[in-house]
Amino acid sequence: xxxxxxxxxxxxxxxxxxxxxxxxxxxxxxxxxxxxxxxxxxxxxxxxxxxxxxxxxxxxxxxxxxxxxxxxxxxxxxxxxxxxxxxxxxxxxxxxxxxxxxxxxxxxxxxxxxxxxxxxxxxxxxxxxxxxxxxxxxxxxxxxxxxxxxxxxxxxxxxxxxxxxxxxxxxxxxxxxxxxxxxxxxxxxxxxxxxxxxxxxxxxxxxxxxxxxxxxxxxxxxxxxxxxxxxxxxxxxxxxxxxxxxxxxxxxxxxxxxxxxxxxxxxxxxxxxxxxxxxxxxxxxxxxxxxxxxxxxxxxxxxxxxxxxxxxxxxxxxxxxxxxxxxxxxxxxxxxxxxxxxxxxxxxxxxxxxxxxxxxxxxxxxxxxxxxxxxxxxxxxxxxxxxxxxxxxxxxxxxxxxxxxxxxxxxxx
Numbered sequence: 001x002x003x004x005x006x007x008x009x010x011x012x013x014x015x016x017x018x019x020x021x022x023x024x025x026x027x028x029x030x031x032x033x034x035x036x037x038x039x040x041x042x043x044x045x046x047x048x049x050x051x052x053x054x055x056x057x058x059x060x061x062x063x064x065x066x067x068x069x070x071x072x073x074x075x076x077x078x079x080x081x082x083x084x085x086x087x088x089x090x091x092x093x094x095x096x097x098x099x100x101x102x103x104x105x106x107x108x109x110x111x112x113x114x115x116x117x118x119x120x121x122x123x124x125x126x127x128x129x130x131x132x133x134x135x136x137x138x139x140x141x142x143x144x145x146x147x148x149x150x151x152x153x154x155x156x157x158x159x160x161x162x163x164x165x166x167x168x169x170x171x172x173x174x175x176x177x178x179x180x181x182x183x184x185x186x187x188x189x190x191x192x193x194x195x196x197x198x199x200x201x202x203x204x205x206x207x208x209x210x211x212x213x214x215x216x217x218x219x220x221x222x223x224x225x226x227x228x229x230x231x232x233x234x235x236x237x238x239x240x241x242x243x244x245x246x247x248x249x250x251x252x253x254x255x256x257x258x259x260x261x262x263x264x265x266x267x268x269x270x271x272x273x274x275x276x277x278x279x280x281x282x283x284x285x286x287x288x289x290x291x292x293x294x295x296x297x298x299x300x301x302x303x304x305x306x307x308x309x310x311x312x313x314x315x316x317x318x319x320x321x322x323x324x325x326x327x328x329x330x331x332x333x334x335x336x337x338x339x340x341x342x343x344x345x346x347x348x349x350x351x352x353x354x355x356x357x358x359x360x361x362x363x364x365x366x367x368x369x370x371x372x373x374x375x376x377x378x379x380x381x382x383x384x385x386x387x388x389x390x391x392x393x394x395x396x397x398x399x400x401x402x403x404x405x406x407x408x409x410x411x412x413x
Contacts, residue, residue: 002405005322012402013324018390020201025390027204027263035255045251047071048233052254059261060196060211064189068220069213071254072227075174075197076103077247078210079144082170082193083107084244085222088141091359095135096144097127098335098374104144104172105336109347112354113141114364117337119371123289123305125149125331125382128373129157136161139361142168147176147187149331149384150271150298151291155181155190168192168219175300177203178268187298188213193223198253203267203298203389204260206253270389271299274396278302278385281400285407302385303331304403305377311410313383319409323402326386330378337366 003009018025039045039052047053053071061069072078088094090112096104098117108115118131125148132143143162145153155171162169169191173179177196179187188194193216196202198209214220222242225232230244272294279290287307291297306313313329320327337343343366345352355364369375385399 002408004319004406004409005324006319011323012405013398016324017326017386017395018388019326019386020205020388025388027260027267027389031259032256035259036252039251039255042251047248047251047254048228050251050254052251052258053249056249056254056258056261057211059258061213063261063264064186064194064213066189066194066213066215068215068217069211070220070223070227071249072210072212072247073249073253074103074208074247075172075195075199075202075210076106077227077245078195078197078212079104079170079172080107080110080245081212081223081226081247082144082168082195082219083111083113083142084226085193085219086142086168086170087111087222088113089359090354091139091357091361092141093137093139094142094144095132095140097146097148098337098371099125099148099332099377100146100172100336101174102336102339102341103174104146105342108144109341109354112359114139114354114360115337115342116140117335117366117371117374119373120377121154122373122377122381124151125303125374125377126151126153127158129154129161131371132158133161136165136167137361140165140167142170144170144172145191146172146174147179147298149303150176150179150300151303152176152179152181152187152296155187156183159190162191170195174199174202176298177264179298180296189215192216193219198257198260203271203300204257204264206256206260209249209253209257210247267389268298271387271391272297274391274393275299275302275387277393277396278400281397282403285404287411288403288407299387301331302387304383304385306381306383308376308381312380316383316406316410319406320383320402323405325399325402328384328386330382331384332378335371335374335378337370338368342366 005011174197
């Protein structure tokens with residue numbers, strides 16, 4: 001039996017895998033350079049009065065087969081546009097998942113609404129519709145579903161819940177470019193609003209940036225206003241109709257994103273191909289569950305669920321990292337509701353607003369044990385392997401070999 005590198009053995013690989021902050025791990029090339037030069041030569045870098053931002057909005061909307069896309073400064077901003085368009089009253093509630101980047105939660109708090117956390121499916125980490133339904137109240141205004149790591153959330157069930165309770169369904173697609181829902185629709189097109197990120201680590205990037213798509217004219221108008229201080233610039237009048245932020249995307253960001261968009265299908269295809277190769281290699285290892293139906297998955301990350309009887313995800317992560325695999329235990333260090341901002345209610349000058357009653361219907365607290373499935377995944381059973389389109393078949397094979405090596409050691413003992 002091979003000795004684990006953690007215990008002094010030879011690692012499976014010593015060369016690091018290409019990451020998304022390195023040229024080898026990105027698709028940046030002459031097309032992006034030409035796009036930046038085009039904008040610089042125009043001397044017009046601001047979205048207001050520019051051509052690149054509206055062109056990106058048209059192209060992104062057409063790519064997804066929807067009527068409207070609204071560009072903005074980040075994926076978090078895109079979610080804030082959606083929540084701002086919902087326009088919750090202080091103390092209204094928005095249901096979401098505890099396993100997500102905190103950018104999903106910030107817009108809820110910023111609009112003085114209460115984040116309500118539903119539990120997740122222990123096999124996938126995706127929102128459990130039954131838990132969502134159990135958390136609906138008379139104050140619920142929206143659901144934010146996250147297509148986590150590129151896997152399709154159960155949008156059909158959540159959309160039915162939204163219809164039944166007259167709620168807005170927002171899809172967080174920051175990790176889910178070209179994720180396919182059952183029936184073939186793309187993530188972001190089945191809810192009322194789909195929100196995307198162009199941050200450095202995503203499938204396509206402009207460094208930072210975001211897009212919100214919708215087929216709803218009213219929501220599109222509200223989001224455009226929210227992105228630009230409530231200012232209806234098309235009227236030619238300097239006035240402010242509603243509360244809004246300055247979330248404008250720059251012409252430089254839009255030009256780079258336009259150059260990236262034609263590369264998206266190839267990026268996702270390459271991610272899927274190597275992920276499927278790894279999944280096939282891991283399928284014979286008892287106690288490991290890998291993503292199903294990778295043809296519909298965007299593979300932003302590659303998650304593996306461990307049987308609870310096996311050593312903990314922390315132990316696996318240490319052993320795999322020593323073998324040269326870029327892996328983390330649990331994805332997050334804790335569920336979103338256990339971060340001090342919520343657990344200690346560090347909000348608005350220490351007031352705990354809007355988690356206090358009133359304006360909330362009750363005093364909101366977020367104790368340990370709130371979402372047991374999420375806590376078990378993070379703390380015990382979830383391994384998350386970094387992924388990108390630059391990985392080769394050989395890279396996938398190395399990762400599989402490392403898993404097999406660690407599995408042989410851990411299962412035999």
